[in-house]
Amino acid sequence: xxxxxxxxxxAYAGGIIDGEGCVNLTKNGLTLVVGVCSQELTSFxxxxxxxxxxxxxxxxxxxxxxxxxxxxxxxSNLLKRVLPYLIIKKNHALLAISFQSKIDTHKDYAYxxxxxxxxxxxxxxxxxQMHKLNHGGK
Numbered sequence: 130x131x132x133x134x135x136x137x138x139x140a141y142a143g144g145i146i147d148g149e150g151c152v153n154l155t156k157n158g159l160t161l162v163v164g165v166c167s168q169e170l171t172s173f174x175x176x177x178x179x180x181x182x183x184x185x186x187x188x189x190x191x192x193x194x195x196x197x198x199x200x201x202x203x204x205s206n207l208l209k210r211v212l213p214y215l216i217i218k219k220n221h222a223l224l225a226i227s228f229q230s231k232i233d234t235h236k237d238y239a240y241x242x243x244x245x246x247x248x249x250x251x252x253x254x255x256x257x258q259m260h261k262l263n264h265g266g267k
Contacts, residue, residue: 138177142207143214145170152208152221154259156252159229161204163197171195178207205229221262228255 132140145163146152149170153160163174171182180199187194199207208222215222231251244252 139210140214142174142178143211145174146208146211147215147217150218151263152218152225152259153263154225154228154256156249156256158201158232159204159225161199161207161225165195166192168193168195171197174199179203202229202233205233221259224255224259224262228252228259 146161149165150161150163153162161180163171165171166187174180174197175182178199180197180203183196183198185194185196186192205226208226212219212222212226231248
């Protein structure tokens with residue numbers, strides 16, 4: 130079986146996300162973050178998948194720390210593409226994709242409409258599920 134360069138990039142990104150990434154949810158959206166001490170790694174992610182890179186200094190070592198960030202639908206789309214390559218963060222990705230799809234189907238809420246109580250409760254429940262996953266729960 131032959132793989133394209135694009136397939137290999139998604140596989141590589143999946144490995145990076147699985148090992149160094151964090152999938153976060155708030156009631157307003159999805160954020161995918163990879164934090165590392167390698168500028169080359171975050172440059173690869175930004176060059177191939179967009180997003181932004183923030184740079185800060187580690188307090189303990191003084192080394193530079195790079196955070197690549199991708200939000201909302203682009204983050205969900207990337208998670209869909211790397212899903213076959215995820216092991217540790219597979220459940221995080223599935224939850225995030227589901228969460229973002231609910232937001233994407235209700236884009237009119239961004240224009241001043243209010244979420245119903247049941248929609249807000251569902252989002253809060255999904256945010257809590259992600260919080261548990263990110264802190265070692267299943």
